[in-house]
Amino acid sequence: RDVTGVQTCALPISPGRLAAAIIRLTASLGTGDLAAAAESASRAELMLGQVPAGKLARRPDLRRRVLYGRGAVELWSGHLDEAARIFEAGLAEAGSGGEREQADWAGYLALAEALRGRLGRAAELATRATPAAHHRPPDGNPNSAPMVALARVHVQRNELRETRSWIKQADAALGASPDKLIGAMAYLVAADGALAEGRPPVAVQIITRARSGWPVPAWLDQQLSLAESRACTAAGDVQAALTAARRADGTSPEAMVTLAHAWVAAGDAGSARRALDPVLAVDDRMPDRVRVPALL
Numbered sequence: 001r002d003v004t005g006v007q008t009c010a011l012p013i014s015p016g017r018l019a020a021a022i023i024r025l026t027a028s029l030g031t032g033d034l035a036a037a038a039e040s041a042s043r044a045e046l047m048l049g050q051v052p053a054g055k056l057a058r059r060p061d062l063r064r065r066v067l068y069g070r071g072a073v074e075l076w077s078g079h080l081d082e083a084a085r086i087f088e089a090g091l092a093e094a095g096s097g098g099e100r101e102q103a104d105w106a107g108y109l110a111l112a113e114a115l116r117g118r119l120g121r122a123a124e125l126a127t128r129a130t131p132a133a134h135h136r137p138p139d140g141n142p143n144s145a146p147m148v149a150l151a152r153v154h155v156q157r158n159e160l161r162e163t164r165s166w167i168k169q170a171d172a173a174l175g176a177s178p179d180k181l182i183g184a185m186a187y188l189v190a191a192d193g194a195l196a197e198g199r200p201p202v203a204v205q206i207i208t209r210a211r212s213g214w215p216v217p218a219w220l221d222q223q224l225s226l227a228e229s230r231a232c233t234a235a236g237d238v239q240a241a242l243t244a245a246r247r248a249d250g251t252s253p254e255a256m257v258t259l260a261h262a263w264v265a266a267g268d269a270g271s272a273r274r275a276l277d278p279v280l281a282v283d284d285r286m287p288d289r290v291r292v293p294a295l296l
Contacts (some may be wrong), residue, residue: 013050015059021047022062025069032180034076034217041069061101064090068105075112076181078219084112103129107146111185114152117289126150142173144182151189155196163193184210184220191227195234203231222248226258238266253279253290261293 021044028037044066048056056062071086087109094102110125126146151166170186187210194203207228210216216224225248232241241262248255256275263272279286279294286294 013047015051015055015062018044018047018051018062018066022065022069025066029069029072029076029181030179032184032214032217034073034181034215037069038073038077041066041073044069064093064101068108071108071112072181075108075115076217076220078217078222080112080116084109084116087112103131103143103146107143107149110149111145111152111182114149114156117156117287119153119156122149123153126153142176144170144173144177144179144186147173148182148186148189151186151193155189155192158196160193160196163189163196167193180214181217181220184216184224188220188223188227191231195227195231198234200231200235204228204235207231222252222255226254229258229262233262233265236265238262241265253286253294257290257294 021040025037025040025044028034028040048063048066051062067086067090071083071090074086075083087105091102091105091109094105106125107129110122110129113119113125114122126149129143129146130150147166147170151163151170154160154162154166167186167190170182174183174186187206191203191206191210194200194206207224210224211221225244229241229244229248232238232244242259245255245259245262248258256279260272260275263269263275276294279290
């Protein structure tokens with residue numbers, strides 16, 4: 001409709017204009033501007049529907065790239081199930097796109113699965129993606145997503161040497177092809193690794209670096225706050241731990257478990273139990289990454 005509200009005929013969009021919209025979407029994701037990325041994804045999806053079918057049939061990669069951008073937006077918005085669904089569908093369609101494109105889909109799906117706590121599936125996908133990540137041509141961007149996914153898997157399994165190795169490789173890949181969102185997740189995994197090694201002050205420093213100089217998306221900021229709370233608890237700074245846990249979404253089960261952990265460290269079992277009661281009431285419907293710490 002035009003400004004008067006009258007229905008108008010939309011002109012067909014050229015593949016070139018759609019490609020430009022996809023570039024804006026990719027650039028927004030790379031700089032960590034999630035709001036701009038979400039807007040660009042919606043615009044690209046609208047434009048995709050206006051490209052003449054014949055022209056779009058000659059460029060099937062454009063539809064997959066729009067789908068890839070939408071999956072990334074959903075992932076970094078914290079909609080992990082939806083992101084995994086999109087990346088699963090994209091991976092199934094990527095057979096015609098070659099090894100590098102398949103690795104990109106598998107790498108992002110691995111990261112989504114690692115964040116959902118599906119460690120075996122994440123490791124399988126990331127292992128499949130990392131050979132292509134290591135053997136790209138000189139002008140190809142390294143794929144850091146499967147490296148961070150593998151680091152996440154190993155730190156969750158307390159395999160700290162492997163965690164350090166994959167974080168180092170991810171850091172090198174991010175140096176060659178910066179990505180603010182994946183970089184922040186690498187910081188989060190590195191902080192978990194430092195905490196597992198008994199270095200909570202280092203973990204807090206890493207989390208501070210992860211937040212520095214950009215508007216951290218709400219879901220990722222919550223994850224950083226929860227990691228900060230765990231680190232402060234381990235360092236014996238219970239007040240800072242409680243503050244960090246409350247700064248996260250206080251109604252989420254993961255935040256309530258982290259808050260309870262801080263109360264236990266403070267010796268206040270009653271407050272810990274009150275924080276856990278809502279989580280334990282629906283224990284059988286909680287994912288393992290929340291249920292197991294709650295029970296412990």
